[in-house]
Amino acid sequence: MKVDAVTLIVRGETAGAMIDKFFKPPQVVYAHCDIPCGIYDPHQAQIAALTVVRMMDLILESGDASGTVPTHNIARYVAVKDEHAELCKHEIRVIWGDYMKQEHIDKHPELNETVHRVMQLGSEARQGIDRKVALELLGAVNRFAEMFWETKGVKTKRAKAPYLPEEEIVYPAL
Amino acid sequence: MEPTYSPGDKLFVSKFVYRFRVPRAGDVVVLHDPRTGRLVLKRIERIEGKKYFVAGDNPGESTDSRRFGAVPRDSIIGKVSYKYYPFFK
Numbered sequence: 001m002k003v004d005a006v007t008l009i010v011r012g013e014t015a016g017a018m019i020d021k022f023f024k025p026p027q028v029v030y031a032h033c034d035i036p037c038g039i040y041d042p043h044q045a046q047i048a049a050l051t052v053v054r055m056m057d058l059i060l061e062s063g064d065a066s067g068t069v070p071t072h073n074i075a076r077y078v079a080v081k082d083e084h085a086e087l088c089k090h091e092i093r094v095i096w097g098d099y100m101k102q103e104h105i106d107k108h109p110e111l112n113e114t115v116h117r118v119m120q121l122g123s124e125a126r127q128g129i130d131r132k133v134a135l136e137l138l139g140a141v142n143r144f145a146e147m148f149w150e151t152k153g154v155k156t157k158r159a160k161a162p163y164l165p166e167e168e169i170v171y172p173a174l
Numbered sequence: 175m176e177p178t179y180s181p182g183d184k185l186f187v188s189k190f191v192y193r194f195r196v197p198r199a200g201d202v203v204v205l206h207d208p209r210t211g212r213l214v215l216k217r218i219e220r221i222e223g224k225k226y227f228v229a230g231d232n233p234g235e236s237t238d239s240r241r242f243g244a245v246p247r248d249s250i251i252g253k254v255s256y257k258y259y260p261f262f263k
Contacts, residue, residue, distance in 0.1 A: 026184060028213075029213040030214050031176075031216075101233065104234070
C-alpha cells in the first residue's frame with residue numbers, strides 16, 4: 001500500500017507503536033521552539049539589585065576615611081556597584097526582550113514602564129550613592145519579578161533575603 | 175501546541191491534501207521555520223495575500239509568525255490529518 005504521508009513525532013518521550021513498524025522511522029518535529037526559548041528567571045537581577053544596595057552601604061559606612069587602604073576598598077565597592085547595576089539592567093532586558101510576548105504586555109499594562117524604570121534607576125544607582133535610589137531599583141525589579149511569575153502561573157511571596165542588606169525580595173512559591 | 179498536541183504525540187501528516195485545495199485558517203500544519211529550516215508544528219491563523227500567518231495553540235510559550243512573520247506556501251510541507259498515539263486523550 002503506497003501511502004503518500006509522513007509520520008511525525010512531536011518531540012519528547014515516545015512509546016513504541018505497531019503503526020511505526022509499517023512506516024519509515026518517524027521524523028521529529030518541534031512544536032515548542034526550545035532554543036531560542038531558554039531558562040528565564042529574574043533571580044539574578046534581584047541579587048544584582050541587592051548587591052547595589054550592599055555596596056552603597058559599604059561605601060557610606062567608610063564615611064570620610066582617607067588613606068591608601070580605605071581608598072582602595074571604596075574603589076572596589078564602587079566597581080562592584082557599577083558592575084551589578086549594569087548586570088541588573090541586562091538581566092531584566094533579556095527577560096523582557098527575549099521572553100515576554102505581546103499578550104504578557106497586554107495582561108500587564110505597567111510592564112514596559114517598569115522595565116524602563118529599571119533601566120533609568122540602574123543608571124542613577126551607578127552615578128551616585130543614594131540608598132533610596134538603590135531601594136527603588138530593587139522595588140522595580142521585584143515588581144517585574146511578580147509580573148514574570150504571573151505569566152508562568154506561579155504564585156509569589158515576599159521574604160527578607162537571609163543575608164545583608166536583608167531587604168525584601170520576591171520569591172516564587174514553588 | 176498544548177493542549178492540542180503534547181510532546182511524544184505521534185501524528186500522520188498528509189502531504190497530498192494540499193494538491194486538492196489550498197491551506198486554510200484552522201489547519202494544523204508542519205512547516206519549515208524560516209529562520210532555521212527546522213520542521214515545526216503550528217496552526218494557520220490567517221492568510222495574508224500569498225503568505226500564511228501561523229501561530230502555536232499555546233501563545234504564551236510559542237514562537238511563531240508573531241516573531242518570524244507570515245510564511246510562503248512552499249515552506250508548508252503538509253497538514254496534520256490524524257493523531258495515532260496516544261489514541262485516547
